[in-house]
Amino acid sequence: MRVFALGQRLRHFVDHVAATAGSANGERVRRWFQDKKAGWYAVLADPQMPVTSTLLDQAHNAIERKLFAMKGFHHSKGSQQAFLNGLALLYDLVPYQRRAKHAGQCGVEVEGGKVPTRDWFLNLQILTSGGFR
Amino acid sequence: MGQTAKPPRQNRTITVDFHDETTYFALVGNTQAFVEFVLAFLLSLGFQLAHKATCRGGGCLTRHSHYARIRLGGLTIWRVQCTTCHAVFTVLPHFVLRYRQMRPEVARDALLATHGGLSLELCAVICHISPMALSRLVCAFGHQSLVTVLTRCGLSLPVYVLADEKHSRCLTDKVYLPTIVSGRVIWPLGSTVEASAAAFTESDGTFQRTASQQEPSYRVKGVLTDGFDSTTKSMRTLFPRARLGNCLRHAINKLPGKLTAIPSSVRKT
Numbered sequence: 001m002r003v004f005a006l007g008q009r010l011r012h013f014v015d016h017v018a019a020t021a022g023s024a025n026g027e028r029v030r031r032w033f034q035d036k037k038a039g040w041y042a043v044l045a046d047p048q049m050p051v052t053s054t055l056l057d058q059a060h061n062a063i064e065r066k067l068f069a070m071k072g073f074h075h076s077k078g079s080q081q082a083f084l085n086g087l088a089l090l091y092d093l094v095p096y097q098r099r100a101k102h103a104g105q106c107g108v109e110v111e112g113g114k115v116p117t118r119d120w121f122l123n124l125q126i127l128t129s130g131g132f133r
Numbered sequence: 134m135g136q137t138a139k140p141p142r143q144n145r146t147i148t149v150d151f152h153d154e155t156t157y158f159a160l161v162g163n164t165q166a167f168v169e170f171v172l173a174f175l176l177s178l179g180f181q182l183a184h185k186a187t188c189r190g191g192g193c194l195t196r197h198s199h200y201a202r203i204r205l206g207g208l209t210i211w212r213v214q215c216t217t218c219h220a221v222f223t224v225l226p227h228f229v230l231r232y233r234q235m236r237p238e239v240a241r242d243a244l245l246a247t248h249g250g251l252s253l254e255l256c257a258v259i260c261h262i263s264p265m266a267l268s269r270l271v272c273a274f275g276h277q278s279l280v281t282v283l284t285r286c287g288l289s290l291p292v293y294v295l296a297d298e299k300h301s302r303c304l305t306d307k308v309y310l311p312t313i314v315s316g317r318v319i320w321p322l323g324s325t326v327e328a329s330a331a332a333f334t335e336s337d338g339t340f341q342r343t344a345s346q347q348e349p350s351y352r353v354k355g356v357l358t359d360g361f362d363s364t365t366k367s368m369r370t371l372f373p374r375a376r377l378g379n380c381l382r383h384a385i386n387k388l389p390g391k392l393t394a395i396p397s398s399v400r401k402t
Contacts, residue, residue: 017392021392025392028391029391029392032391036360036379036384038377039358039360039377039378039379040378040379040381040384042355042376042377042378042379043357043378043379043380043381045376046293046354046355046376046378048292048293048354048355049293049355049357049376049378050293050295050355050357050378051357051380051381051382052357052380052381052382052383053295053297053357053358053359053380053382053383054382055295055314055316055317056295056296056297056312056314057297059312059314059319060297060299060310060312063299063310063312063319063322064299064301065250066247066248066250067301079272079275079276080324081275081323081324082272082273082275082276083268083271083272083275084275084310084322084323084324085274085275085276085277085278085279085322086270086271086272086273086274086275087271087275087322088275088279088319088321088322089274089275089277089279089282090244090247090248090271090274091248091319092279092282092283092317092318092319094244094245094248096317107316107317107318107319108283108286108288108318110316110317111288111315111316111317111318112287112288113283113286113287113288113318114286114287115286116150116178117150121237121240121241121244122148122150122227122237124274125148125227125230125237126148126150126178127277127282127285127286128274128276128277128282129146129147129148129225130143130144130145130146130183130277131144131145131146131147131182131183131222131223132147132178132180132181132182132183132285133180133181133182133183133184
């Protein structure tokens with residue numbers, strides 16, 4: 001139902017643009033919709049599909065601050081992948097909220113995972129131990 | 134006669150939470166109690182030990198040998214051995230970091246400050262460590278694969294994911310960080326020097342391979358991207374049966390750009 005509604009709304013919008021701003025503009029917007037609409041339909045057709053990439057943008061913003069702060073990332077002989085993995089692990093395992101619904105929880109817990117202890121640093125030590133399978 | 138290179142020894146260190154240092158020192162002198170404590174800790178975690186490939190892990194653990202860590206004031210570190218496959222596991226107490234003199238409290242504070250966005254210089258100043266030590270600490274934790282760590286936490290492999298790349302600078306060069314997240318969790322975070330589909334496929338392919346090794350039937354059902362061509366192509370290559378969606382927020386952000394040729398008086402209508 002949502003998919004049909006989207007198609008109809010897009011067509012109406014293109015008609016409106018063509019009527020008010022000329023057929024050339026209407027055609028340009030229509031072509032852009034044509035390129036993108038398969039992706040929008042995919043989002044609307046599956047209720048479990050994420051709708052916006054906001055959570056990923058938040059992760060990127062948090063990581064970027066550290067990349068900027070840590071010039072070690074640019075070290076030619078340093079392991080960039082290990083460094084990035086380390087940053088990603090911190091992002092996943094450090095509790096990030098104090099007051100909201102998931103207060104005191106890390107990303108892993110918010111997504112339904114279980115961490116070994118209440119201490120995030122001890123969790124980091126335990127979970128990155130090479131002796132566990 | 135050429136010498137054959139020895140294969141690197143597998144990291145079989147296990148960090149055990151002894152609650153406090155006095156408990157550890159009390160247990161070190163009692164073999165049976167020590168092994169029982171380690172076993173109880175392992176049972177409470179529910180983790181399997183990384184035995185040798187031929188071992189099914191049904192054997193007992195026995196105390197194998199010990200050594201003194203001189204740089205930590207002669208602290209005794211014990212190793213335990215599987216009686217079946219003879220794999221040896223180093224038992225690291227929670228108040229010791231592997232191959233590091235740094236105290237965990239210092240490491241915790243420094244990492245928290247770094248994670249919070251404090252500059253490397255200031256983190257080093259407030260924690261009395263060198264900036265490079267902090268960088269190495271992050272790298273040390275990052276040697277483990279993210280997929281391995283996250284599945285240890287009981288997270289199932291992500292079925293619906295967000296994929297994007299971050300454009301960043303490496304001094305004067307550009308770098309790209311292809312990333313896949315599911316909810317609030319980053320699964321892989323890679324780095325490439327090109328923004329091509331091939332480079333992103335190679336970077337994200339590591340995640341796909343590791344995930345498939347963990348769960349051969351693993352399949353991604355949906356991927357949301359911002360429409361960037363290289364990311365879309367790499368996702369199509371790696372997850373051919375996944376449904377590819379475009380972010381609706383990006384669409385709303387880009388729509389005004391498509392209407393720039395239209396006079397604003399008309400746009401307002």
